[in-house]
Amino acid sequence: MAITRWDPFRDVLALQNRMNSLFQDYARTGGDDLVSTASFVPPVDIYEDEHRIVLKLEVPGMKQEDFDIQLENNTLTIRGERKFEKEEKEENFHRIERRYGTFFRSFAVPNTVNTEQVKAGYDAGVLRIELAKREETKPKQIKVQVGAGPVKTVENKPAA
Template identity: 35%
Template sequence: MTQLVRFSPRHDMNRLQRDFDRLFGTFFPGFDEDADQNVSWTPHLDVLETEDAYVLEMDVPGVSRDDIQINLQDGVLTVSGERASREVSENDNVVRVERHAGRFFRSFRLPKKINEQKIEARHENGVLMVTLPKVEESKPRKIKVS
């Protein structure tokens, strides 16, 4: 007898994301630390590096800026929040649910070259952008001998 197995591309994508996170952690140890596993969903994230900063771009569609918390403690930046679940009336017949609701959490150990006092965040069109400015490196200064 043949068994039918449900095809789940999401399962394969989640495995790929975990593998990518592990690979990313090899090159930037301690940069990404998802310590809390008691979450409903994990927003997708891009990390960009410019000459002056790192930029975290996190997909948080349907999450109000008032429902997002960003904390910095001991060099660890934590982004958390919650997306409210959709109200379903008694007359609605829900056929399929794919959108996640509930709490999310991401935590990142910042590199030492980040100016923690100048970190900025903005929320636009369902994307949270956190800018982590790099510390200006001191440049050698020539001293004239008189």
């Protein structure tokens, strides 16, 4: 018999996931508008390297003009709308599982980002936003000198 360690937080997390699922289902089925103002929430991946922060939103079936991307007061806001395309002839849909309508995502941007260098691209259903970091916030390599004697403090003076 294997001995497992009891983790009370695991049960709390499971309860939280169930509650989130209930609220999401309620919003999807046309519940009160107070629960959710967006029709769907696209999933996002966020990663960072030494030069930039990158966001990738999964939003297939959209056009470039369907996006509204703004960066203001250290907040990146992404809005969009995926429209349900109806054809002239009547179709008998058996199931519609893809989400349509408007979406809204908002992200806090750290002060290390250069707000003048933001790029956005859309390819294969993925919206990619790159936020370049400021030069002064990038990590700097410091070389260690062996046998150099005591360390002396050097003033940083602007180049003339």
